[in-house]
Amino acid sequence: MPIAVSIAATQSEAAEPSANGEFTLSRTGDTSAALSVTVVITGSATAGSDYQTISSTLVFQAGQATLVVPVLVLDDALGEDSETITLSLVPGADYQVATPVSATVYLSSEDVVVTALPTNDSISEPSD
Numbered sequence: 001m002p003i004a005v006s007i008a009a010t011q012s013e014a015a016e017p018s019a020n021g022e023f024t025l026s027r028t029g030d031t032s033a034a035l036s037v038t039v040v041i042t043g044s045a046t047a048g049s050d051y052q053t054i055s056s057t058l059v060f061q062a063g064q065a066t067l068v069v070p071v072l073v074l075d076d077a078l079g080e081d082s083e084t085i086t087l088s089l090v091p092g093a094d095y096q097v098a099t100p101v102s103a104t105v106y107l108s109s110e111d112v113v114v115t116a117l118p119t120n121d122s123i124s125e126p127s128d
Helices: none
Strands: 004-011 013-015 021-028 035-042 057-060 066-071 083-090 102-108
Touching (some): 004 035, 021 083
Parallel strands (some): 013 102
Antiparallel strands (some): 004 021
């Protein structure tokens, strides 16, 4: 039976300042050897400022059928809309990609977004 790898967002809601998200990769088939899996990381959140950088190569240890990948949130002072972090599996020579092939964690900010609205500064007094 060939090795197959899938991914899920097992903690799909993350939030500043410290509610972390989580991806879980699962592999079926032979688990007797270590297995390196390549992922592509996309989304509107920025690695290094919104969350700690995630490696694009994830390693199952020998005997390991699941691999937890934490999304460690970094707090900033920016008011931001909800952002996303998506991990997508890339096919490899040693494994097949099973469905689902990608998963998304949603990151919300606790900082308030303030929107300034234009005002009419032209005030005139009635003339006598």
